[in-house]
Amino acid sequence: MSQAVVGRQRRAPRKAKPQAEQPGLTREAIVAAAIKLIDDTELESFSMRNLAKELGVYPTAIYWHIPSRNAIIAAVISDVLRDITPPLSSDWKEWLKTLFRNYRYAIRRHPNVAPLIGVQLVSNLSVDLGMIERILMILTQAGCLPRRLPTAYNAVIATMVGFTTQEFAMVPKEEAAEWAIGMRKVVASVEADSHPILAQNIGEMSNKSFILRWQNGAEAPMDDSFELFINAFVTGLEMIIGK
């Protein structure tokens, strides 16, 4: 994969000689443990210290292999988003939708990672230039005016990341229970007098709609809304891309 992970990095430990003991800790083991920790617990408990506990070492041992917490985050993102770019296709609209779905599936496998992407520019460290190039190719194929390529590209990325990031937003950890109760109360308090259409749809929207839910996409997925969203975008893009 053409994923260029940059960032200051100590010289990688050289291959151990055959007879020598493998070092207990490796960069790969650290990143794998980080993903496991993020998956199994809340994102809030992904700390260098908990990671060290998981690995059975002192927190400071990690720093010999990887320079910072941010570097770990970049590596995690790079891993999670591996292979989401579809093979080239003659149908650019389907290609884009497949890309969007692949991104969502990747996040769904590691929902707690979602808040790390899109909201922090650190994630840029995990650049996949190949994905960018193929998006530009597909847009060209779609008849996008050359001078509009950069802006169309940005709209594509926003569509890819935006919905899913929100769908898998973090549930508050500390006061989760009473917070959920509060949200339920708000939803239950909607009155037909002041908010007639909302009141009529509250059954369908309760805990399934943005701003009106107390669970995230891991427990209450939003497949239909996602499909409508990417459909609207791709359909609209076709209309305006060549003008």
Add this chain to the structure above:
Amino acid sequence: MSQAVVGRQRRAPRKAKPQAEQPGLTREAIVAAAIKLIDDTELESFSMRNLAKELGVYPTAIYWHIPSRNAIIAAVISDVLRDITPPLSSDWKEWLKTLFRNYRYAIRRHPNVAPLIGVQLVSNLSVDLGMIERILMILTQAGCLPRRLPTAYNAVIATMVGFTTQEFAMVPKEEAAEWAIGMRKVVASVEADSHPILAQNIGEMSNKSFILRWQNGAEAPMDDSFELFINAFVTGLEMIIGK
């Protein structure tokens, strides 16, 4: 405004009698100081302890007026997003675009707040039921099938929040300088052999495109891309909403 802020809350301090000294601290003063702190410094330095320093009190004094850090965040969001819902209009497409732009302008006034919204369900505490109702009204007016209202609503919110959240994503604080250098290097390393279209557009895309930038929307705004994005969505929505 019909913003219902929920959450456990100690009984609000009663109005002081005229002759009595106003209490030094109020809920409003705390929230205002929080916004100022988030605006003036990085989001990372918005801590209860720094907030207390700003207010000239002990950290624990804050807890008498507001129950938690999350409650402050909810109040901040509620404040920042005040009055973004446009007045009703006969042109539903323009109404939606105005909503999206209002949201973006609100965030642009307080860019460091962006990561708090969309990525944390706490933000749901600042529900503006009036906004939701008006979105549903506008969608109905647009000819949206009733059974599709909830999904269309979700797509609208995703569009409103998604782009802007990414545009104003956080720049890494600690290693900011060397991180920016790393990003510049990646961008400079793009070769025409392997990535021809990207290489051709790198001038336009460098530091102005998602995944290829080292500054966020506060320093490098993305107005054109935003306009293309919301245009594509609204245009596409019109096509599929009634089918």
Add this chain to the structure above:
DNA sequence: ACCTGAACACCGTTCAAGT
């Protein structure tokens, strides 16, 4: 080369005590 261990400068929140 790789890890331990102490240390620094931080966190959010609870709770008893003051006035």
Add this chain to the structure above:
DNA sequence: ACCTGAACACCGTTCAAGT
């Protein structure tokens, strides 16, 4: 009613020291 102050259980990271 409102704030102080100590305390608890945490953070990421640096740096000297061990082996």
